[in-house]
Amino acid sequence: MTDIPPREPRAQLLPVPRSALLVWLNLAAALTVAAIGLGVGFAQGIKAQLVILYTVISVAVLLWLLNYVTTIFESRSAASAAPSDARGVWRANRVMIIAMVALLIVYLLVTASVPAFRSVTNLIAFLVLEAILLFAFKVSGRFATGRSAFIGIMVLVALVVISSFTIEGFLSGSNVKAILLFAAFLGIACIGQTLVALMGGLDLSIPFVIGSANVGMLFLTTLGVPSFVAFGFVLILGGLIGLLNGVLSYKLQGQALILTLGMGFAVAGLTQILTSIGSSFAGNVFGTVPSWLSNLAAMNGRTFGLAFPPTILIWIVLAVIVIIGLRYSAYGRYVYALGGNRRSARLVGVSEFRYWTLAYVLSGVFAALTGCLLLGWSGGGFIGVGDPFLFTTLAAVVIGGTSLLGGAGGYGFTVIGVLVLQVLTSFLLGIGLRYEWQQFIFGLLILPMVALYGRSPHIRATV
């Protein structure tokens, strides 16, 4: 500690940490990264001038960024200086140290035993993972809110970096388009799940509504109903299912999980009976998808002449509306109020029933919309099209950081969760993992993500 009075760190153009150790640490980190970049650049056979240029730029930017971050946190942590002896450090950071050492051991073991594993990209992946751990434990704890978003964004960035190193053509236009398109499907389906989760509920009927809308929409158009009318009708039906979900689950407090599951079963069964009652091809509907719908969602769709499907634009618009609506509108604030503390919200005069039901109605409508869009994407009706959404909607909401107990989170977090899931899927596909391994990894990923920020208090804190 020097005797210089604390300055306002944000005002500086070139921030320099007060502790000399931190300066050297930042410099070392920046140079290490630059060295790795240099090596990789030469290994890939890029022109030497370009490599040097990129290295210089990256060192400068990284150093500035590191210094900026450290000055902010340095001034903040000055008040609460931790005991600096070895025991104190160990006690404060044991989880992180154990995790990092475990990762290191795993990496070394795999490297030693599998010759094919020894490559620069894997080394980078390993370093990035360690950095994520470090950041997740040390930095995210300093955020009062939005820890999950910070971690989510970091994981996203790390995934993109690792994938673009590892997989040929990961950042190509078509791949990005595909990632965004699937993220849009998942994201639209997640709107309802997020709203419902914010109030402490769950909606497991989403996949069944998606499948039913998918089949029902095609069936109606095949019957000769004008496609726009059919589209609106399906959305309204989705809303009605949501209404039923909402009313019943409100009456049955705390049983939303089972109730929506049962409703989903009933809806999917009923749709299939209605659509295939006279036909011999049960469960499948054949027909032609209206062209506007396939343009809306197919990979080669065009938005105002631009070469990306309008579904992505729809998702972005919806996301903006939902995020802003949740933050600024009375509806959004009441949703948070009810999710946070139901009793006090009721005492303030918020109609619990109305907001609860409305959340479920929206969930049904957006699930139906996803089903219709998926019809446009696939070009054929299939009841099972929604099945993957049974748990991925939940997973996206949870990974994003919306608490399933209600009151905390938001759709912005879910967007991050959706993107993480989709980029991870694309990455796992790219390195040649099969679907079942992807699922396995998703399952294992959810727990640590939630454990970082979604822990409930110890029971002695609640008595």
Add this chain to the structure above:
Amino acid sequence: MAERASSSSTYLLVPILLIAVLLGTAVIRGPNLVSLSGFGSAIIVAAPLILATYALMALAVAGRGTVDLAMGPLVAFINVSVVKLNMLGIISGPFGTFLVALGLGVLYQLAFALIVIWVRVQPIIVALSGFLALTGINLVILPRPGGMAPEFMSSWGLGTTIFSPVLLILVIATGGWLLFTLTPFYANLRMMGYDERAAWTSGVRINIVRVGAHVIAGLFAGLAALCYTALIASGDPSQGTNLTLTAVTALVLGGVSLAGGRGGVTGALLGALNLWLIGYVLATFNFGAIQAFVTQMSYGIILVLSLLLTLLVPVLSRHISFISPWSAFVVLGAVVAAIMLHVATADTYLAPESVPAAAQGPLLDRYFLTAPAGGAEPGLVLSPIQRMAFFAALAAVVLTFAARLTQAEAPARRMGLFLYLFVAALVLALFALIAMQGQVTLFSGGTP
């Protein structure tokens, strides 16, 4: 006294009523059920579902809204592991197989419990995580249904007799839980499920209790997987989701509270049996290509309805407190037993006509073509033995009912009892009249 007895388990009334109705319908629609092989195969087919429901029940009682959605994938995981180990020739003996199955179940549930306790994540998230991970790894272990169950299991799944090893497993599991309810550990478990904070403040070591509940659930899951392996005699990685959904439905149908603290092996057993019977009854109708959808829809509707019925339980218990679930069980059981007896002994049924491949008739005729049992020409002709059994059952019903009424109404000193008895006598007279008349058909329509 009667009030306390009834209010603690009034929730069982709904499943009992449902099972009586379903069993009656099932026996009338498909008389083959009432035979040695019928019961035997029923036990074999229903056992995995029953045991999986037990496992979910043990967790639900522990509270915190623990619904292990991964139960189905867990059963499938143990199933494919056992089959894979058998195929590789590593473990094929009964002892090793049991050890592996129970061990895997317990290990998984132990991990679940420790994560819930130490990491303090909501159980639903752990369940979700486990669901995805297990579903994935199942397909890795066994990419498609196939393989062979261990040799010693080959005779288990035949279902030609009632007394199979599967029944033994069921009895041991049920009896084990009933014995377990006698221990103070169970009292602690229920208390924790009902109010975790109260349990903690009164000195219950809730962490140990929670681990115990999960270990029990793991044992049940292992047994369920063994029965499942015996049933299909191979490995199937894909049926996990279905099993989860049906077991959760069965759990709710059996009146187990997902909020914790309420539930028991009786409710879970009744729920699972109900669910299986729904499938059985639906299978006796000829829905053709949409059979699976009808089953799916009815599962959903019945799940929702039974959830709604639990809303009525407080109302029911207030108004009909004199009916305890036990007496209801006896009464309805007698009625169903009478139906079964009739079906099993009366040999006057029309053989169900084989369904023509391309039925031309109207829709309803096509779907309900399978003739209902008991529509025979001479109507209800009772043999002397049947008549005796019928009246004995009837007398038992009336006696139970009257005794129950007397006991319940005794402190009230009202005359309402006579009213009930009068109605009961009227009903009895009606039954007697019908039996004497000898000209009645159970279904007036049905067969043209």
